[in-house]
Amino acid sequence: MDNKIKAMIYDGNFLRDVAEKLLEKGYRVIAPIKSGNYFIFREIDNPERISLNFINTKKSAKEFLFPQNEGLIRYREWIEEILLDSKKRAIIGIRPCDAKAITLLDEVFLKGFKDPYYEARRKNTIIIGYACNETGDYCFCSSLGLSPHETEGMDILVTNLGDRNYLEVITDKGDEIIGLFDVKEVTDEDGKRKHELERKAVESTTRKIVSDMKDVLVNNFNSDYWRKVAFNCIGCGTCTFLCPTCFCFDMLDEGEKEGIRYRAWDSCQFPLYTLESSSHNPRREKWQRLRNRFYDKFLYTVESKGKVFCVGCGRCISDCPAGVDITEVMNGLLKEVSE
């Protein structure tokens, strides 16, 4: 355990109460709400809208740091920059996998060249996580070295102990927030309960992935396996758009003589993504595009950033219209190679 992390107990529903407090202080509060058959992050103005009875939200919270559409400049005879969005905000109730994913987006947008649009939002965002006491059937964070009670990427992590909340305060930003509340010391009993909940959550995670596959991937780029796994794939962008770590975007102009230059999420699963202006397309075939998704997450980002870009949230599995399954594909590759 990181000894910088401070633990404490809050009597009551911390996520709800912190939302109320931050709204009073003028923060934009982003929290999970129920919408139809699923849960989704929304900016709320009333803490009663928060719904915490979920395994995970349909979309991750990445769009609140890196929106699907984002204006960059306005143009007509002159160019006008769009003001950076630096309003104070809090993302509340985010799951550990999605918070970890934000640290991976940080690698992309803040290391080396700093993306000013992302940076302005990120700097002004407080992240208050919500530990998973129960994991879903599509979850596999624990086989990626994460825990359902992981604190990485958060300012505060809240674990629901039933009648009270166990808080872990990770950063100074988190400390400041905690200063607004009455908290108690953690008893041995609380510590034990928290530990037990974490252990149970890890144990109940049935899905596993073999992620340390660098060499296997390097050696099997041209394997027929990739054509086989792509048979079902319909080539849509669901997996990439729902993925909390996918960060690709395209820049477009809307308006001929005057208008707006904006960036928009793009997907390596679309043929236009790699189309070169010579009309050559290095990933013309669907199977090449699907293969790229696995290589990008488990090889290219490992080579360029030293990190696997998958956090095990399972959205690409549960929402794939064709049943493509990242765990089956990766585990299957290992099996294929060893046969």
Place this chain on the structure above:
Amino acid sequence: MDENTLKKLKEKCREMLKEDVEVIIVYTRKESEPKEILTVIESPDEIEKITLSPLSANNPAKHLIHELKNRSGKIGVVAKGCDSRAIKQLINEGKIDRERVHIIGISCPGIIDYRKLITKFKPSEVKKVTLSGDTVLVQTVNDEQRIPLDKLIYENCLYCTHPTPQEYDSLLGEVREGRRDFSDIEELEKMSQEERWNYWIGELEKCIRCFACRNACPFCYCTECLVDPTDLAISPMSPAEEKASYPRFLGKTVNAQDNLFYHLLRVIHHAGRCVGCGECERACPMDIPLRKLERKLEKEVIEVFGYIPDGDVPFLARLDILPEKETTSGR
């Protein structure tokens, strides 16, 4: 789709692979959950993998087009009522060569909505899902539960007009009657214009423009789509200004209005063609009721042109040969 039909299907496939069929497109179970996926089998060794149950959901028509392109031999395909209608329609449109296809028609009692199933069961604990009469038997690691199919059925299947294939080379399962029912669309039509607008804007706001609906649709087979043309205007010879002005009907702006534009543009291309397989709505990760758009259009086409997409002449060709219709009052 009971155990007996599956047995017959396996026998049929074994027979076909021995004869003139190169591969067969069938359903198999996913490894980690009971969801079924489309798979190509090439040898009799793979026959035991074949599944057939109310989880055999996806329409194989698009995969069939793809396999026909990549192979030279005859291709077998398992097709439910709606699937076979799609194949028939694609034959009419010149996308599938009838001579190279062997359709194993399956009379279909309706398909389970997988999202409904997994709210009741942990997918990894479901061992087997079978149908017996109108009852779904779900075998889990702990027990076996019986649930009426009605409770789990994919909503679209409630409006199925052709549960039994019309176009096939062999048919399995007992013949079932479909019916035409637009009651859900009539409900929508009762709304005021403003209510309807708000309803659709509310639904289409959810769209993330992943294009799953388009890519899953057997009739969205254009290699060039208005929303992301890849070859239309670009060639190595294209001058720069042509490249810069290549047609883009819609950018990547994702908001309710532009999403509405995309969906209407897509749906209008299916006039008189949509066969109601429901792949669009099933593929949608955001639960947008896309079938309602298609069904409204289908209703219009029937009312205005008296056309149901089943004949041998494609809809657009038929528009030319239809005798002039008297204008119905109110139109």
